[in-house]
Amino acid sequence: MLDETDQRLLAALQKNAHLTAQELSEMLNLSASQAGRRRQRLEAEGYIVNYAARLDPKRLGLNVQAFVQVQLGTHGPDQAKSFASLIGRRPEVISAWTLTGDADYLLRVYCADLSALNQLIHEVLLPHPAVSRVQSQIVMDQFKQDAPLPT
Structure with missing residues (x-):
């Protein structure tokens, strides 16, 4: 079970995974060693899966974000x-889900341009022998970035 301190620690790390044990200790009113041990326990128990940097897709030349529904x-x-x-x-497929409803899969993709998205759909997805239908929605604007999970 997570107590309130664990929840606050997880929320803080989701916002900034670079926080040191000392910085966490100040936020949580614990000693640095207690904060460090809590982090290690949450890692060992699988609450914290990994640490990653969020990159700016536009700076990387990935100008088209789309959601692609695939029906088998x-x-x-x-x-x-x-x-x-x-x-x-x-x-270019950064996440994928299986779904209920009309589509069997939902893919989140980033491509350099519309031509690259078209190539992904027509030269990669549609030729797969099990795929019967592909529908894409191009993201015009993302007004809320991927948020931390509620803790």
């Missing part, structure tokens, strides 16, 4: 495994 024509374990393998190898 055949739904067997081999087709699902094959499609998941394909998606796992595509760097």
Whole structure:
């Protein structure tokens, strides 16, 4: 179980993973060693999965963000495994979900331009033997950035 201090520690690290044990101790009213031990315990218990830097897609030349819905024509374990393998190898697909409803998968993609998005859809996704339909929505503006999880 997470207590209030654990929740505050997780919230602080989601905002800034670079916080030192000393900085956490000041925020949580603990000693630096207690704050460090709590962080280590939360890592060991799997609450903290990893630490990562958020990059600016535009600075990297990734000017098009889109959500792509994929519907499979055949739904067997081999087709699902094959499609998941394909998606796992595509760097422009930054996250993927299986869904209920009309679409079987939702992909979040970043591409350099519309031509690259078109290529991904028509030369990678649609040729897959299990795929029957692909629908994309291009992001016009992201007014809320990916937020920390509620703690």
